[in-house]
Amino acid sequence: MGGYEAYRNIELGDKTLSERVERTLEQLSADPTASISKACKDRHQAKAVYRLLSNEKFSTNAVIEVSRKETMRRIVESGEGVILIPQDTTIINYSGLRETEGLGNIGDKRENMGILMHSAIAVSENGQPYGLLSEKTWVRPPEKFGKTGKRRQVPIEEKESNKWLETIDKADIAEELAKVRCIHICDREGDVYELFAKASQEEATYLCRRAQNRIVKGTEEELRISEYLDALPKAGEIEANVPRDSHTNRAARTARLEIKFGRTPIKKPGHLKASEKIPLTVEVTLISAQEIDPPKGVKAISWQLVTNDSVATFEDAVTCVKRYTQRWKIETFHYVLKSGCAIEKLQESTEEKLVKLIALYSVIALQIMMLTYMARTNPEASCETVLVPDEWAILYKVVKKTKSVPEKPPTILEAVIMIAKLGGFLARKSDGFPGVCVIWRGLTTFYSILEASPYLS
Numbered sequence: 001m002g003g004y005e006a007y008r009n010i011e012l013g014d015k016t017l018s019e020r021v022e023r024t025l026e027q028l029s030a031d032p033t034a035s036i037s038k039a040c041k042d043r044h045q046a047k048a049v050y051r052l053l054s055n056e057k058f059s060t061n062a063v064i065e066v067s068r069k070e071t072m073r074r075i076v077e078s079g080e081g082v083i084l085i086p087q088d089t090t091i092i093n094y095s096g097l098r099e100t101e102g103l104g105n106i107g108d109k110r111e112n113m114g115i116l117m118h119s120a121i122a123v124s125e126n127g128q129p130y131g132l133l134s135e136k137t138w139v140r141p142p143e144k145f146g147k148t149g150k151r152r153q154v155p156i157e158e159k160e161s162n163k164w165l166e167t168i169d170k171a172d173i174a175e176e177l178a179k180v181r182c183i184h185i186c187d188r189e190g191d192v193y194e195l196f197a198k199a200s201q202e203e204a205t206y207l208c209r210r211a212q213n214r215i216v217k218g219t220e221e222e223l224r225i226s227e228y229l230d231a232l233p234k235a236g237e238i239e240a241n242v243p244r245d246s247h248t249n250r251a252a253r254t255a256r257l258e259i260k261f262g263r264t265p266i267k268k269p270g271h272l273k274a275s276e277k278i279p280l281t282v283e284v285t286l287i288s289a290q291e292i293d294p295p296k297g298v299k300a301i302s303w304q305l306v307t308n309d310s311v312a313t314f315e316d317a318v319t320c321v322k323r324y325t326q327r328w329k330i331e332t333f334h335y336v337l338k339s340g341c342a343i344e345k346l347q348e349s350t351e352e353k354l355v356k357l358i359a360l361y362s363v364i365a366l367q368i369m370m371l372t373y374m375a376r377t378n379p380e381a382s383c384e385t386v387l388v389p390d391e392w393a394i395l396y397k398v399v400k401k402t403k404s405v406p407e408k409p410p411t412i413l414e415a416v417i418m419i420a421k422l423g424g425f426l427a428r429k430s431d432g433f434p435g436v437c438v439i440w441r442g443l444t445t446f447y448s449i450l451e452a453s454p455y456l457s
Contacts, residue, residue, distance in 0.1 A: 003367050004363070017055060021063070032341040033341065067366070082125055084124070129366060133171040161192050199308055206306075217264070217281045232260040333362075382411065396418065398422075
């Protein structure tokens with residue numbers, strides 16, 4: 001099945017080392033939840049992976065750079081004119097690794113140790129992931145545990161929230177791909193005034209869910225955002241597919257939303273008054289999406305969005321709301337990393353080696369996601385976009401329990417369902433599309449079948 005050939009040319013200054021990166025990705029992807037020794041199935045191969053992790057020439061930045069280039073290549077091939085870039089932070093818990101050097105505090109207890117990671121991926125407007133664009137990891141020094149200090153007075157460059165601003169620089173691909181428009185999508189943690197100012201100055205487009213109830217400038221009374229939106233007339237109603245939210249245990253559903261929107265300046269917060277570099281106001285469009293008649297016992301959807309995008313009509317506002325629903329793809333990515341690739345079960349002697357492995361598994365996680373969503377966004381495409389003829393022939397024979405194969409290759413949807421069936425998917429009419437969980441289980445089984453198959457040379 002492949003998919004990692006580009007990493008053969010990763011710039012490490014050592015051809016053999018670069019080829020080892022490609023080989024390591026192939027081995028780890030064959031059984032993402034397994035230990036390195038089990039995934040490699042050979043102690044000499046496992047030792048080669050451990051040598052790779054210890055080699056100073058091998059860096060996470062080099063892995064992410066190849067991923068970025070591959071992502072741009074896929075986007076160009078797709079012909080997409082708009083690319084969404086959801087970004088978010090996740091905590092990777094390694095509290096059980098007492099002897100691992102370099103881990104930092106991740107919670108309100110001193111013994112909770114691990115790594116923080118902020119990622120950005122590229123997604124089409126209809127939900128097809130194209131790859132990883134940016135990934136930053138860091139640790140909080142144990143000696144700073146419990147020392148909050150005066151964080152609001154600290155410059156943004158010295159805060160963790162600077163990750164949102166940095167990612168706009170690292171993940172934006174509009175300069176390299178002139179015909180592609182990028183929209184950075186953030187959750188409430190990304191509601192940072194400095195981000196809004198930076199994006200407007202650099203002509204980057206963002207779409208963020210409101211967390212701070214900032215002052216709206218220019219109204220007769222200085223209203224807060226929530227008051228401003230409440231006073232706006234209803235623009236219309238839509239039905240939107242609301243994604244599952246693992247944080248709130250919200251199930252995926254279709255919701256009826258009332259839409260309001262208006263363009264206005266918002267006022268610079270008081271704790272930034274001393275900074276002359278940051279403008280006194282930033283012009284934004286505010287959008288309210290409020291659920292009408294939610295199911296009994298279910299909390300109503302209530303999104304208040306901030307964007308510097310052009311929103312002149314009700315249809316423009318609806319487009320923004322639908323784009324925001326793709327934000328959950330970054331949570332899916334982190335879910336696949338933790339559950340499908342079991343990165344929190346990794347055991348290494350140093351934080352540096354763990355971070356290198358996380359970068360490799362990030363590439364693998366995106367491959368799983370791309371395959372999963374390709375069946376939904378382009379179901380009639382030939383499966384030969386991801387499987388060579390011998391591979392889909394073996395898949396067909398195993399799942400269908402037959403010795404013959406059709407002349408025409410199955411579609412990508414048919415192939416993905418067959419892979420999902422190997423992972424336990426029942427494919428009943430009521431089951432819908434297979435999810436990432438059964439796909440990674442199915443892929444693990446499929447890789448084992450391919451390895452043992454007499455059909456491949």
